[in-house]
Amino acid sequence: MKKRLQAITLGCSKNKVDTEHILSQVEDLYEIVPEGEDVPVDVILLNTCGFIGDAKEESVQAVLEAVDRKSRGEAGKVLVFGCLSQRYAGELPGLIPEVDGWFGARDLDPVIRALGAEPDSACGTGRYLTTASHYAYLKISEGCDRRCSYCAIPFIRGAHRSVPMEKLLEEARMLAEKGVKELIVIAQDTTYYGLDLYRKRALAELLQKLSEIDGIEWIRIHYSYPAAFPEDVLDQMASNPKVCRYMDIPLQHISDKVLDNMHRNVDGAWTRELIRKMRDKVPGVVLRTTMIVGHPGEGKKEFAELLDFVREARIERLGAFMYSEEEGTYGAEHFRDSVSSRTKQERLDALMTLQSEISLAFNRSRIGTETDVIVDDYSDGVFVCRSEFESPEVDGEILVKADIGDIDPYSLIGEFIKVKITGADEYDLIAEIKEL
Numbered sequence: 001m002k003k004r005l006q007a008i009t010l011g012c013s014k015n016k017v018d019t020e021h022i023l024s025q026v027e028d029l030y031e032i033v034p035e036g037e038d039v040p041v042d043v044i045l046l047n048t049c050g051f052i053g054d055a056k057e058e059s060v061q062a063v064l065e066a067v068d069r070k071s072r073g074e075a076g077k078v079l080v081f082g083c084l085s086q087r088y089a090g091e092l093p094g095l096i097p098e099v100d101g102w103f104g105a106r107d108l109d110p111v112i113r114a115l116g117a118e119p120d121s122a123c124g125t126g127r128y129l130t131t132a133s134h135y136a137y138l139k140i141s142e143g144c145d146r147r148c149s150y151c152a153i154p155f156i157r158g159a160h161r162s163v164p165m166e167k168l169l170e171e172a173r174m175l176a177e178k179g180v181k182e183l184i185v186i187a188q189d190t191t192y193y194g195l196d197l198y199r200k201r202a203l204a205e206l207l208q209k210l211s212e213i214d215g216i217e218w219i220r221i222h223y224s225y226p227a228a229f230p231e232d233v234l235d236q237m238a239s240n241p242k243v244c245r246y247m248d249i250p251l252q253h254i255s256d257k258v259l260d261n262m263h264r265n266v267d268g269a270w271t272r273e274l275i276r277k278m279r280d281k282v283p284g285v286v287l288r289t290t291m292i293v294g295h296p297g298e299g300k301k302e303f304a305e306l307l308d309f310v311r312e313a314r315i316e317r318l319g320a321f322m323y324s325e326e327e328g329t330y331g332a333e334h335f336r337d338s339v340s341s342r343t344k345q346e347r348l349d350a351l352m353t354l355q356s357e358i359s360l361a362f363n364r365s366r367i368g369t370e371t372d373v374i375v376d377d378y379s380d381g382v383f384v385c386r387s388e389f390e391s392p393e394v395d396g397e398i399l400v401k402a403d404i405g406d407i408d409p410y411s412l413i414g415e416f417i418k419v420k421i422t423g424a425d426e427y428d429l430i431a432e433i434k435e436l
Contacts, residue, residue, distance in 0.1 A: 003042035005030035005115070006075075008066070009130070010059050011049025013186050013222070013393070015082055016130060017139040019047045022108055024126030026115045032128065042076040043115065044069065048084035050156060052324040059084040067098035079103070081111050083156050106142075106158055125171035127178075132376055134414030135182035135218075135392055136175045140168055140206065144188040146225065148252075149263045149331040150295065150323060153188055160189070162197045169209055176215035179414065182374065183216055184391065189225040191233070204232035211242040217416070218374070220244040220391055226251060226274055227265040234281040244388040247278060248288040254309035255302035258295050261335065268309070275313050286389040288317035293351060294344035295323040296335035303347050310354055316362045317395055318355045322348055356426045363396070363424035370420045370434055373398050378409045385419065385431070396427035403433060412436070 005026065009019045022045070023032055033041050044066045048059035059082075069075040081103035085092055093102050103111045109119040129136055143158040144151075172183060185207070187193060194202025203221075210219055219242055221233070226249055237243045253259050256267045266274075278285055291306065298306075310318065322344040325337040373385035376392065383400040390396060400419050402409045423430035 002029065002031045003076075004033050004040070005043045005045060006033040006035065006037070006041045007045045007047065007130070008035050008062060009047040010062055011047070011051065011055060011083065013137045013184065014139050014188070015047045015049065017127075017137050017186070018082070018105070018108060019045070020127045020130055020136075021124070022111055022115070023128035023130070025112050025120060025123055026117045027128050029116055035130065040074045044075045044078045045111070045115070046078065046080045046082075048080060048082035050083035050085075050087040051152065052321065052326065054321075054324070056084060063096055063099065067096060070098060077101070079111065079114055081105065081108070083153075087152065087156050105156060125167060125174055127171070127175060129175075129178065129180075131392070132414070133179050134374065134376075135184065136180045137184045137186050138168060138172060138175070138210075139163070139186050140190060140193050140203075141187040145192065146189060146265075147263055147330065149261060149335070150292065150326065150329055152326045152329055155328055157188065160192055160196060162193050162195070162202075164197060165194075165202065165206055165209065168206065169213070172210055172213050172216065176213050179215075181215060181414065181416075182218040182220070182392075183210060184220050184222055185210075186222045189223060190221055191224045191228070191230055201228075201230040201232075203230060204236045207233070207236045207243055208240065211240050217242060218244050218388060220246045220248075220388070222248040222391070224249045226271060229274055231277065231281070234278060237285065238282045245282050245285045246288070246389055246391065247282075247285060248391070249274075250290045252290065252292050253295065253298070253302075253306060255298065255305045258297045258302050258306075261297040261331075262292075262295060263330065268305075272309075272313075275315075286316045288391070288395070289315050289319075291318065291320040291351065292323050293320055293347040294339040296331060296338060298323075298339060298347075307351065307354060310351065310358070314358055314362070316359065316389070318351075318358075319394075320348055320351050320355075360424070360426040363426065363429055366421045366429065367424055368421065370418060372416050373400070373419050373431070374416055375412045375414060378402060378413060383409065383412065383417075385417070396429065398429045398431050400431045400433060404436065407436070 049055040066078045077100040079101040085102045086104035112119045141162045143160045144154045145160040254268045325332045371387045373387045377384040385398040418435040419431035
């Protein structure tokens with residue numbers, strides 16, 4: 001009888017890929033218990049995030065909950081890896097000695113060995129999917145060469161390292177054979193892909209080759225740095241029907257002063273021109289971005305400029321977070337965190353209130369249109385779907401009444417259907433089926 005292993009992944013989708021690679025190499029040894037299922041297990045494997053204050057607190061709390069389960073006899077061992085344990089490798093073992101093993105984020109082989117398996121490089125592209133079976137994340141590089149003043153990722157994850165294209169294509173083909181139809185291409189900066197291996201930015205070439213894989217129908221791009229953005233990626237998006245007209249491009253701010261303090265290597269004029277090019281070259285493109293409020297250098301004038309830009313750019317999806325001073329970063333060593341927590345919260349609330357109006361207007365503009373969607377789930381007579389303009393886990397959903405006669409609704413999960421949008425709020429859309 002196999003032992004039971006439960007993997008819990010915190011943080012970004014890049015962490016999810018790491019967990020899935022590990023599980024693929026130990027699934028013959030363990031019964032994999034889904035995350036969130038409250039049953040006794042032999043091992044809890046916890047993949048942590050250490051990016052900003054809130055994420056660190058969440059990860060520490062998850063570790064404490066895991067060792068509490070162990071103390072109650074609901075878990076045998078607790079193994080912890082990822083960004084938090086990489087960043088605080090010297091402190092955490094002494095602070096939480098109940099953990100049976102601490103591992104970093106850069107080398108997964110010790111984790112595999114701790115789980116009783118010998119790492120097999122020939123299986124390096126294997127994945128045990130923890131997402132729905134019809135979509136998967138494809139991590140195309142590790143680490144980052146950027147030196148944004150607020151960000152700890154470069155010294156947690158190390159320098160940028162592209163995954164060889166042939167390895168990515170092998171992994172994508174394997175995912176397609178498992179039934180994956182949508183690939184979400186991710187990295188700390190997807191636009192940097194290929195510079196270290198091929199001496200050129202090769203994201204557009206990779207997109208073209210991924211689109212040639214049978215079974216892959218949608219490819220979407222996350223985490224694209226705005227500086228020196230490769231415009232051939234926009235050409236792919238405009239001409240390749242498999243590349244979603246969707247771009248996740250974290251801008252972080254618009255004020256020249258704040259962008260300079262952030263070490264973003266762009267200014268406000270560059271940012272505005274890039275957004276214009278994206279809209280011109282890819283008609284109908286939907287953009288997702290993130291902003292930071294309360295960064296050193298952001299006064300009333302700079303925040304007002306940010307609000308003005310958000311009104312002007314009408315970016316369809318926008319998330320934001322408050323600046324968190326992170327030890328070891330340039331910002332922590334050279335700037336004073338001068339914006340109060342109260343002011344940061346007020347600015348965050350104002351920004352997100354504005355964005356909710358923009359998101360609502362965008363969603364309402366889609367009422368009456370027809371679009372192809374993929375069915376993610378079915379519950380209580382309703383299909384939960386997404387179009388090319390919604391990314392899983394971060395964007396809203398399209399809810400469709402399952403009026404399909406005698407057809408088993410669960411058989412349509414992972415399939416494409418055509419719907420007509422009939423209603424909208426700031427997050428989700430309502431639709432009716434036009435064609436199965």
